[in-house]
Each structure stands twice: as C-alpha cells, then as structure tokens.
Amino acid sequence: MQAPSPLIDRASLERLERLSVRWNRSFAGLLGGRNVSRRAGVGHEFLDHRNYHHGDDLRSINWRAYLRLERLFLKMFRTEPRTPIRILLDVSESMSCGGESGGEPKFSYACRLAAALCYVGLVRLETIVIYPFSDRLFESFRAQGGRHRYARAADFLEHLETGGKSDLASVVRSFSIDVTAPGPTIVISDFLDEGDTPAALQRLAAEGHELALVQLIAAEDRLPPWDGELEIEDAETGQTLHVQLDRETAEAFAVDFDAYSAAIEKVALRHEGRYIRLDTNVSIEDALYSSLTRAGALSAQ
Amino acid sequence: MGLLNLTLTQFLAVLLPVAAGLVALYFYDRSRRRVRVSSLRFWGRRSAPPVAQRQRKIQQPWSLLLQLLAALLLLLAMADFRWGLGDTPRHHAIVLDGSAAMLYRTASGASAMDQARQSALVYLDALPAGDPVALIRADASPSVVVGFTADRARLRQAIENFDAGWTALRLDAALELGRTSLFLAIGAPIDGPTPETLGETAYIGSGRIEPGSEPASQPPFLRYIAVAEPGDDVGIVRFAASRRPDQPGLWQVSIEILNDSAAALPITATVDFAGRRLGERTVQLAPRDSSVVDFRIRTTGAGTLEASLESDDALPDNNRVALDLPAAPHLATALLTSRPAAWQALIGANPAITITESGAALTVADRSSSSANAQVWIDPLAADSPVEILRRVNRPRITAWAPGHPVTQGLRETDIRLSAASILAPAPNDVVLVETSEGPIAVARVGNDQRQVILGFDLLDPAAAGRLTGPLLFANIISWFAPETFQSVDVEARPPGVLQLPIGSYSDSQIAVDAPAGVSPVWLRHGDELRLFRSSPGLIRVRTPSQDSRISMTLPAPGRAVWDVPATVRRGIPDSAAISSAVFWPWMALLAVALLFVDWRLFGDPTRQAAAPAAGEALS
Numbered sequence: 001m002q003a004p005s006p007l008i009d010r011a012s013l014e015r016l017e018r019l020s021v022r023w024n025r026s027f028a029g030l031l032g033g034r035n036v037s038r039r040a041g042v043g044h045e046f047l048d049h050r051n052y053h054h055g056d057d058l059r060s061i062n063w064r065a066y067l068r069l070e071r072l073f074l075k076m077f078r079t080e081p082r083t084p085i086r087i088l089l090d091v092s093e094s095m096s097c098g099g100e101s102g103g104e105p106k107f108s109y110a111c112r113l114a115a116a117l118c119y120v121g122l123v124r125l126e127t128i129v130i131y132p133f134s135d136r137l138f139e140s141f142r143a144q145g146g147r148h149r150y151a152r153a154a155d156f157l158e159h160l161e162t163g164g165k166s167d168l169a170s171v172v173r174s175f176s177i178d179v180t181a182p183g184p185t186i187v188i189s190d191f192l193d194e195g196d197t198p199a200a201l202q203r204l205a206a207e208g209h210e211l212a213l214v215q216l217i218a219a220e221d222r223l224p225p226w227d228g229e230l231e232i233e234d235a236e237t238g239q240t241l242h243v244q245l246d247r248e249t250a251e252a253f254a255v256d257f258d259a260y261s262a263a264i265e266k267v268a269l270r271h272e273g274r275y276i277r278l279d280t281n282v283s284i285e286d287a288l289y290s291s292l293t294r295a296g297a298l299s300a301q
Numbered sequence: 302m303g304l305l306n307l308t309l310t311q312f313l314a315v316l317l318p319v320a321a322g323l324v325a326l327y328f329y330d331r332s333r334r335r336v337r338v339s340s341l342r343f344w345g346r347r348s349a350p351p352v353a354q355r356q357r358k359i360q361q362p363w364s365l366l367l368q369l370l371a372a373l374l375l376l377l378a379m380a381d382f383r384w385g386l387g388d389t390p391r392h393h394a395i396v397l398d399g400s401a402a403m404l405y406r407t408a409s410g411a412s413a414m415d416q417a418r419q420s421a422l423v424y425l426d427a428l429p430a431g432d433p434v435a436l437i438r439a440d441a442s443p444s445v446v447v448g449f450t451a452d453r454a455r456l457r458q459a460i461e462n463f464d465a466g467w468t469a470l471r472l473d474a475a476l477e478l479g480r481t482s483l484f485l486a487i488g489a490p491i492d493g494p495t496p497e498t499l500g501e502t503a504y505i506g507s508g509r510i511e512p513g514s515e516p517a518s519q520p521p522f523l524r525y526i527a528v529a530e531p532g533d534d535v536g537i538v539r540f541a542a543s544r545r546p547d548q549p550g551l552w553q554v555s556i557e558i559l560n561d562s563a564a565a566l567p568i569t570a571t572v573d574f575a576g577r578r579l580g581e582r583t584v585q586l587a588p589r590d591s592s593v594v595d596f597r598i599r600t601t602g603a604g605t606l607e608a609s610l611e612s613d614d615a616l617p618d619n620n621r622v623a624l625d626l627p628a629a630p631h632l633a634t635a636l637l638t639s640r641p642a643a644w645q646a647l648i649g650a651n652p653a654i655t656i657t658e659s660g661a662a663l664t665v666a667d668r669s670s671s672s673a674n675a676q677v678w679i680d681p682l683a684a685d686s687p688v689e690i691l692r693r694v695n696r697p698r699i700t701a702w703a704p705g706h707p708v709t710q711g712l713r714e715t716d717i718r719l720s721a722a723s724i725l726a727p728a729p730n731d732v733v734l735v736e737t738s739e740g741p742i743a744v745a746r747v748g749n750d751q752r753q754v755i756l757g758f759d760l761l762d763p764a765a766a767g768r769l770t771g772p773l774l775f776a777n778i779i780s781w782f783a784p785e786t787f788q789s790v791d792v793e794a795r796p797p798g799v800l801q802l803p804i805g806s807y808s809d810s811q812i813a814v815d816a817p818a819g820v821s822p823v824w825l826r827h828g829d830e831l832r833l834f835r836s837s838p839g840l841i842r843v844r845t846p847s848q849d850s851r852i853s854m855t856l857p858a859p860g861r862a863v864w865d866v867p868a869t870v871r872r873g874i875p876d877s878a879a880i881s882s883a884v885f886w887p888w889m890a891l892l893a894v895a896l897l898f899v900d901w902r903l904f905g906d907p908t909r910q911a912a913a914p915a916a917g918e919a920l921s
Contacts, residue, residue: 094339106339192340221339231335232344240335241344256343 001096001162003111007154008119012285019120019288022299023184023210024272027083045125045146049073083183084127084142086209088175089114089157090189092134092166093236098218100225103280106216110188111157112284113214117186118143118153120288120298130156133171134164137178165236166193169200182208186297190216191264193236201267211273212297213264218280223254307380308431308451319372327365367900374893378886380430390431391500392449392486394479397421397463398506398528399438400470401796401857405507405531405615414465416528417505421460423874424503424526425453432500435482436460439475439506441468441798441858442836449486467797467838469511469860476502480520495521501871507531509860524871532615533562537570537856538591540608540622541793542598546786549629549652554596556608560586561861569611570594574626575604589861601629606792618857622794625851629653630785635661637669638679643761647775653786654779663782668759677778678755680723688744688755689726697722697737697758707781707846708745708754709734712770720764723757745781754778784846791850796858797838802831804845813844 052061052072062073095107103109114130121128127144130153131137143153166189185204191197191213205211219225224245232241243249265275274295278287292298307315338344403414421436428434433449436459447459479502484491487498503524509531539557556570569583582594598606609621630653636644644667648654666675668682683690698718702709724740727733734754735743742757756774765771780787804812806829814833815821817840824833831843835854843850866872 097337097339190339192342194340194342218339224336224338226334226336229334232341233335233337234341235337235339237341239341241341243344253343260343 001105001107003108003158003160005158007112007115007157008284013116013119013150015285016116016120016288017123018300019293019298020124021085021117021121021126021184022296023085024296025210027181027183027208027210045077047076050076083181084129084144085117085121086179086183086185087114087117087128087130088171088185088187088189089130089132089160090134090166090187090191091132091138091160091162092164092193093162094166094190094192095216096162097235098216098221098280100218100220103218106190106218106280107162109278109280109284110216111160113216113278113287114188115150115154115157116284116288118157119147119150122147122150122153128153131175132160133166133168133175134162135167135170136164137171137174140178167195168193168197169195169203172200172204175204176207183210184212185209186212186214188214188216190221191260192221198263198267201264205267205271205273211268211271212292212295213268213273213275214292214297215261215264215275215277216280217257217277222257224250311430312376312380316373316376319376320369323368323372324365327368361904364900364904367896371893371896371900374889374896378890378893381886382889390429390433390451391498392483393428393432393434393500394437394483394502395421395424395434395460396437396439396443396475396479396502396504396506397446397460398440398470398504399463399466400440400506400509400860401465401467401616401618402470402507402509402531402859403465403528404467404618404857404859405529405534406617407529407532407615412465413507413528413531414463417507418460418463420505420526420528420874421463422457424505425456425460427875433486435479435486436463437475437479437482438463438466439470439472439504440466440836441471441511442834443471443475443478445478445482449482466836467855467857468836469514469796469798469858470506470509471514472504472510472864473514473516476504476516476520476523479504508864508866510862510864511860512862514860515862515864519867519869522871524873524875525866526874527872531859533564534614534616534619534859535560535562535566535568535586535610535612536614536616536619537608537610537622537794538619538858539793539795539856540624541791541795542606542624542626543792544629544790546630546789547652550599550601552598552600552606552626554598554606554608556594556596557591558584558586558594558610559591560588561859562614563588571609571611572596572598573607573609574598574600575602600626601631603628616857616859622856624792624794624853626792627790627851630783630788631655632663632779632783632786633657633661635659635664636667637664637675638667639669640667640761647760647772650772651776651779651786653783663779676751676753676782678753680756680759683723686723686725686755687746687753688728688731688757690757691724691726691740693721693723694737694739695721696764697724697739697742699735699742700738701736703732703734703745706732706734706745708774708777710777711773712777714768714770717765717768717770719758720762721758725755725757752782754781780846785849788844788847788849791848792853793850794853794856796856797835797854798858800831800833800835800841800852800854801827802843802850802852803829804831804843805829805847807845807847811846813842815842816840817842 049062052074056074060075062075065073089110095110096105098106118128122143125146127142130141141153141156143149226245228245230243230245232243261277268275274297276291276295276297278291288298293300398417403412403417405413407413425434431451433451434456435445435449436447436456438444438446447456481491483499483502487496489496499522501522501524502520503526505526507528507530536559537556538559542552542554544552554572558568558570560566560568565585565587567583567585569581571581572579579598580596584592584594586592604626605623606626607623612620632654634654634656635658636656638644648656664675665677665679667679678687696718699715702712722737722742725742725744727741727744731744731746733741734745744755746753760771760775809826814824822833822835822841824831835841838855841852841854
C-alpha cells in the first residue's frame with residue numbers, strides 16, 4: 001500500500017503555518033530550544049546584513065550591494081538547530097488496515113500527518129528527520145532549510161510502502177545506536193505488534209528522548225463491527241484464527257484495547273511526554289489544531 | 302379472497318425463488334467471513350473458542366423470519382391481494398366496437414378506436430387476474446375474437462391488434478353474442494335465469510349503431526364504457542357510374558352525399574377522370590340530410606373516376622372515392638361479303654362493331670371462300686363449308702330452334718319458310734341450332750379455342766324480310782362471341798354489408814359472382830334479386846348476360862343512429878377496488894417496509910454495533 005498523492009493540498013498547508021512543534025526539555029547541542037534560533041552563524045537561511053569589519057569572511061560579502069552602493073556589507077545566516085525533530089513512522093503491514101468503517105487506512109493517514117508535521121517544522125526552520133520503520137529502521141530522510149524543502153519530504157513520504165511486521169523493540173535498539181543525541185521524538189504508529197511495546201517505548205524515553213506518541217486507530221481496531229462466525233487474519237503475519245464474535249465479546253475486546261492504550265499513554269506521561277490517540281475518521285487539520293495542540297505537541301501562534 | 306394481478310401459480314412461482322434467494326443470501330451473509338485485522342493481539346484472549354465444525358445454522362432466526370415475511374407481504378401487495386373476491390372466477394365479455402364509427406378522429410388526432418383499445422386494456426387490468434375474459438368484435442357481423450381465457454397477455458395482444466372495420470354496428474347482435482357466450486361458458490341454459498356467478502358484458506364503443514339495431518332487451522350485468530362521441534361528418538355514402546350498351550361512350554354518374562352534422566352546410570363535390578377535372582357541384586345540405594349529385598361523362602377509354610368532397614371533418618375516409626371505369630367494348634369484325642351494303646343495317650345496329658380488314662377479332666364469311674378461319678359462316682358453298690353439306694333444298698320451313706343455346710335465345714318462330722337452305726351434316730359435338738323438316742340448317746361448334754356458327758341459309762333472305770328473326774339471330778351470334786358488347790356496366794362504391802342487386806330472370810348458371818382479390822362470396826337468389834353479405838372492404842363482380850356490375854364495397858358506414866343507453870346500465874371503467882370489498886396492498890407494502898426497517902435496526906445497523914469513543918479525542 002502506498003500513501004496518496006498529493007498528501008496535503010496547498011491550501012491546507014498554508015493553514016498550518018500558524019503552528020509550531022513544541023517540546024519541553026532542552027537538549028544538549030540544541031541552540032534553539034523550543035524557539036527558533038536568532039543567532040547568526042553558519043547556516044543556509046539568510047538572516048540579515050551588517051557592515052563589513054576587518055577580518056570578516058570575504059566569502060560572505062554581498063558584492064552586488066557593493067556595486068550599487070560602493071560600500072561593503074556582510075551577509076549573515078541563521079544558525080541551524082543542532083538537534084532535529086525526529087519522526088518515527090510505522091510502515092508495517094498493520095498500518096494498511098482501516099477504512100472499512102469509514103475514515104481512511106491508517107498508513108495514508110500516518111503519511112499525511114507526518115507530512116503536516118514536517119511542513120510545520122520546516123516553516124519554523126526546524127530540522128525534521130523521518131525514520132520509517134516496521135521490524136527495523138529504514139533509510140531516514142532529513143528535511144531542513146525552510147518550507148521550500150517540503151516538496152522533497154512529501155515526495156519521500158509518497159514513495160513509502162507498507163510491508164513487514166512491526167517490532168518496536170528491535171527498532172528502538174537500532175534507533176538508539178543510530179541516534180546518540182536525544183531530542184524530541186514523535187512516534188506515529190498503531191502500536192499493534194506482538195512484542196512488549198510499552199517496554200520498548202520505556203527504553204526510548206529512558207534514553208532521554210522527549211516522546212510524543214501518536215496512536216492511530218481505525219474504528220475496527222477497537223470495536224470489531226462484525227458479528228457471528230469469523231475467520232480472522234493477521235495483516236502482518238497472515239496467521240488466522242476462527243472465532244465466534246458476538247456483541248459481548250466485541251465489547252470485551254474494546255476494554256482490552258483501551259487498557260493497552262492506557263499502558264502506552266502511561267509510558268509517555270511518566271517521562272513528560274505526550275500521548276495522542278487519533279481516529280482516522282478525524283481530518284488531519286482537526287487532529288493538528290485540536291488533538292495535538294490540546295495535548296501540547298503543537299502550539300498555535 | 303384472491304389475487305388480482307397474479308394467479309396463485311404465478312404468485313408461487315415468484316415467491317418461492319425469492320424466498321429461496323433470501324435464505325441463500327441469509328446463509329451466505331451469516332456464514333463464516335474472512336476479515337483482515339491489524340493484529341491478533343487481543344483476539345486470542347476474550348473471544349469464544351474457534352468453531353470446531355463449519356456449520357451453517359440459523360444464528361438469527363428472527364432476522365430471517367422478518368425478511369421472509371417482508372418479501373411475502375411485498376409480493377402480496379404486488380399481486381393486489383383482496384378479500385371477498387370469492388373462490389369462483391367470473392366470466393366477462395368485452396364487446397369492443399369495431400364498426401366504422403371507430404374510424405372517427407378526435408381533436409387530439411387519435412382515433413376513437415385508439416381510445417377504445419386503451420379503455421379495453423384498462424378495463425382488462427381492473428378485472429381480477431383469474432377471471433376468464435372473452436373479446437368480441439362488434440360490427441355488422443359480430444364475432445368472437447378471443448374465447449374465454451385468463452391469459453391476459455393473449456387478450457392484451459388481441460386488443461392491441463384490434464382495428465376498426467367499415468360496417469355499421471349491429472349492437473343487438475353483438476350484445477346477444479356476448480350474453481350467449483357468457484351463458485355457454487358457465488354451462489347455464491341460454492334461456493334460463495341469470496346465474497349469480499355471471500360476470501359483466503362490457504360494451505366499449507361510441508354508441509353509434511345501425512338504425513334499428515337497438516337491443517330489445519338488456520343483457521344482465523351490462524356495462525357501457527363510452528369513448529369519444531363521433532364528430533361531424535360530411536361524406537359520400539354511394540358513388541355509382543353506369544353505362545348502357547347502346548351508348549357505350551356515355552356514363553351516368555351519381556354521388557350520394559350525407560351531411561351527418563348538426564348544421565346545414567354547403568358541400569362541394571368534384572369529379573375527376575384520369576386526372577382531369579370533369580365537374581364540380583355545390584349543394585346545400587340540411588343537418589342529417591343527404592342529396593344525390595349527377596354527372597354525365599362521355600368517354601370510351603378506361604380510367605379512374607374520382608369523386609371528392611371539400612370537407613375537413615372527423616371521418617376523412619369517406620371524403621374521397623375512386624372507381625376504375627372499364628373501356629367501352631369494341632369488336633373488330635372482318636366482313637367477307639360481296640354485298641356490304643346489304644349488311645349495313647345489321648352491322649350498324651351494334652355500335653361496338655367496327656368493320657376492319659386486318660386484326661379482326663371476329664370474321665364473318667358471307668358466301669365467301671376467301672377465309673377458312675371465319676367464325677361465322679353464312680350460307681357457305683359446299684366446297685368451303687366447315688360442316689358437310691348434304692344437299693340444297695328450296696323453301697324449307699323452320700321447325701325448331703335449339704332450346705337453351707345462347708345463339709337461339711328468344712327465337713321461337715316456326716312459321717318461317719326460307720327461300721333456300723343447305724342441309725348440314727353436323728359433327729358429333731356440333732349443336733344443331735335450327736331444324737327444318739328436311740334436316741338441320743344451322744349448327745354451332747365449339748373447338749379447342751374457337752367457336753363457330755355455320756348457317757346453311759342466307760341471313761338476309763328476302764323471304765324473312767320484315768321479321769325480327771334475322772337481326773335477333775345475328776345479335777345473338779355477336780353476343781355469343783362478344784357478350785360484353787351487349788352488357789350494361791355498373792360500377793359502384795358503397796359500404797360493406799348486405800348487397801341486394803337486381804339481376805333479372807337469368808338462371809343461376811348464367812350468373813357469375815366473384816371477388817377479384819379474395820374468395821368468391823356466398824350468394825343466394827331471392828326472386829329476381831341477388832343477395833350476399835360482405836363484412837370487410839373488397840370488390841365484388843356480378844355478371845349476367847346483360848349486366849356487368851362491379852361493386853367496390855370500400856366506403857365506411859358508421860352507424861347513423863345513437864344508442865339510447867338505459868339508465869340501469871353501468872357506466873365507465875370500474876375502479877378495481879370496486880370489484881372486491883377490501884384493498885390491502887398499500888398497507889401490506891408499508892408493513893413490509895416497516896419489517897425490513899426493524900430487521901435492519903436490530904440485526905443490520907452497523908452504527909449500533911460499533912460505538913467508538915469520540916473521534917480524534919486526545920487521551921493524553
């Protein structure tokens with residue numbers, strides 16, 4: 001399964017420009033913290049001009065301005081944050097489920113949500129790193145340098161495909177090896193794997209990352225709409241199970257699901273993180289402006 | 302109790318497959334379904350043990366029952382289930398007007414026949430589906446089109462193919478046929494009391510009938526479904542042309558025009574022959590009055606004589622009539638004689654005869670030996686005669702004329718003594734025409750394709766001068782060879798129906814009746830009158846030795862009288878609800894929908910089954 005194209009239309013993107021990604025803690029090496037850095041330094045984003053002083057780097061002189069004004073001006077650039085915002089995006093096969101009872105499949109929803117977060121971050125000159133994962137980490141994508149870099153990020157997301165089992169424990173191990181500097185980390189997943197997901201998230205938090213856990217659920221994930229004799233097939237493993245489902249069993253199923261979600265939420269809250277459960281019936285804009293903002297993962301200016 | 306739109310067999314034939322389909326769909330829907338989920342993480346814990354054996358049992362019997370009941374109710378609604386129809390089907394007779402009155406056009410452009418057909422179909426639909434119905438054609442000769450049957454498709458097709466005829470309606474005969482058919486269909490004596498189970502006789506038409514055909518008694522359960530009242534009509538009711546044999550170039554033409562409207566009208570009749578306008582007359586006609594307009598036409602050629610009226614009325618079919626006039630008879634005769642002046646009187650008496658030297662149809666050899674192929678031999682020489690001459694005798698006396706032969710028709714004189722005559726020796730097949738005391742002196746011979754008359758005496762014998770025998774014998778000879786030269790010709794256009802034609806006192810063998818484009822009609826003699834009946838348009842030709850009548854029965858004859866409908870006759874198309882005591886189909890349809898809704902709410906509404914938490918609600 002692939003993400004839809006385009007992920008988010010231009011008008012919706014423009015409405016997201018009031019948002020910014022929030023985090024609470026300061027991380028070593030991060031210059032900007034929750035705010036955009038105003039410190040001039042080495043970077044790509046033009047910040048301002050100042051008069052040339054002896055000893056300044058001649059490569060930064062604005063020669064065009066000199067030809068017009070016969071004065072030397074030095075171009076200053078915005079210093080980039082050192083610690084990026086990392087998005088762990090679940091691309092396991094279970095994300096292809098959903099949409100049978102309305103809404104859309106979890107995977108396309110997750111890609112669109114990741115694209116929206118990426119755009120919000122790029123507008124604020126953040127560095128966004130997207131890590132697709134299933135039972136392992138796939139090649140990541142780094143986006144930085146402003147909103148005009150969004151197209152490449154969207155292109156990256158649009159070419160993702162679902163596949164494989166989800167194994168968050170293995171992914172966290174790999175992530176810990178690759179990423180040594182902790183930072184704000186957004187995990188977008190249904191967290192439906194057979195392993196000990198809360199423990200894996202616990203480990204991720206213990207390594208100093210500030211977690212924002214976005215659990216995507218389809219309606220049938222929590223309360224199965226079916227009735228009678230069913231042959232249940234696991235989307236990831238292909239394993240089947242014959243069950244007799246009635247209303248009482250389905251409601252018990254929902255209780256178990258809610259307990260599992262509470263365990264994940266508990267991990268996030270225990271480490272000053274955030275937990276957001278999103279139903280794929282909700283539009284992306286509503287999720288950003290309502291659920292994520294209310295949970296403190298985003299702020300509107 | 303019964304079904305109005307379907308028979309019980311049809312109802313079951315629809316219900317059983319629908320019910321079977323519902324049960325099959327039910328089992329299919331309730332059978333084990335394969336669904337794909339994100340994870341089996343929670344499924345193994347709470348759900349019931351896997352089903353050991355795949356069984357297709359009814360898991361929601363109330364759902365199935367509700368669906369079957371809804372299907373049954375819907376079908377009953379479609380079949381128009383009724384209480385109170387009774388168990389015995391009733392027989393009905395639809396007497397559909399097929400007379401010429403149904404040719405009238407209404408203001409909308411449709412014909413009265415179109416409306417009658419539509420009314421018949423509506424009436425048929427209003428009858429209970431199981432009731433046998435017969436379709437009877439009502440015109441001058443009523444007939445059963447479709448016998449009693451419950452096959453609605455066959456009846457509908459017969460009604461849709463029903464066309465108006467050209468005769469006037471004899472309503473008494475049509476209704477009597479309907480009544481008789483009904484009584485016979487239910488096995489009741491025709492003269493007995495009316496059975497209670499008898500259905501209706503529904504007359505559908507305009508009520509324009511032939512004068513004098515009002516029913517003397519009203520059939521039981523008679524219904525009158527009126528179609529549009531015929532509009533005003535100005536038309537030709539008879540168009541005739543006649544020619545006498547003594548004036549073969551003169552036609553007497555008469556047109557009878559009827560003003561069948563409520564206003565006095567000036568009517569202009571025109572006559573054209575072979576595409577040329579011959580005359581035009583305008584007559585002022587009072588309401589319901591008729592008039593005859595005469596014309597005289599001089600022509601010896603054949604052509605189409607057409608009469609037309611300048612009228613824009615409701616029945617255009619009788620505003621224009623065409624007749625084919627035959628050419629005047631012409632007999633080219635070669636007269637081989639040495640005394641042409643003596644023949645002048647005989648030849649000149651028949652205007653159809655023209656003397657010619659080549660291409661003759663008839664050759665008369667008067668004592669001549671120059672033509673061996675002559676048909677008429679007058680006193681031939683012994684060496685040339687086609688019949689052997691035994692001897693020549695003087696002053697023989699005629700003793701007998703052959704009875705019944707066309708050549709001697711009307712000749713009975715036996716006191717004629719001729720100057721001289723040859724006694725002939727006729728061949729075995731020859732017919733002796735004239736006998737004398739000495740032997741035969743005239744014979745007629747019929748060969749392969751040729752007729753011959755041999756007279757052994759001089760037709761212009763001075764001894765017989767002043768008598769009619771000679772000219773009459775010659776006229777008979779000519780008539781035997783070319784009868785048309787002595788026939789009067791009558792060409793006439795008139796409505797189909799009964800034809801009464803004066804034919805004189807000829808024997809039946811001398812009368813020929815044929816229909817050029819169909820089966821020869823059955824006819825009978827009534828005194829000096831020939832009678833026959835024809836119900837459909839066509840051409841009848843009646844020929845006698847003196848008359849050739851060509852009758853084109855192609856003029857429509859709408860009934861000129863209006864049926865005075867008794868007050869006790871039911872009128873109009875009945876509401877199907879009136880036939881039975883109770884109508885249930887709307888309620889059954891509503892109940893079926895309600896049952897389906899209940900089934901959907903209880904067993905099929907997914908929104909009741911999945912009560913997800915508030916969408917998008919953040920639980921952090």
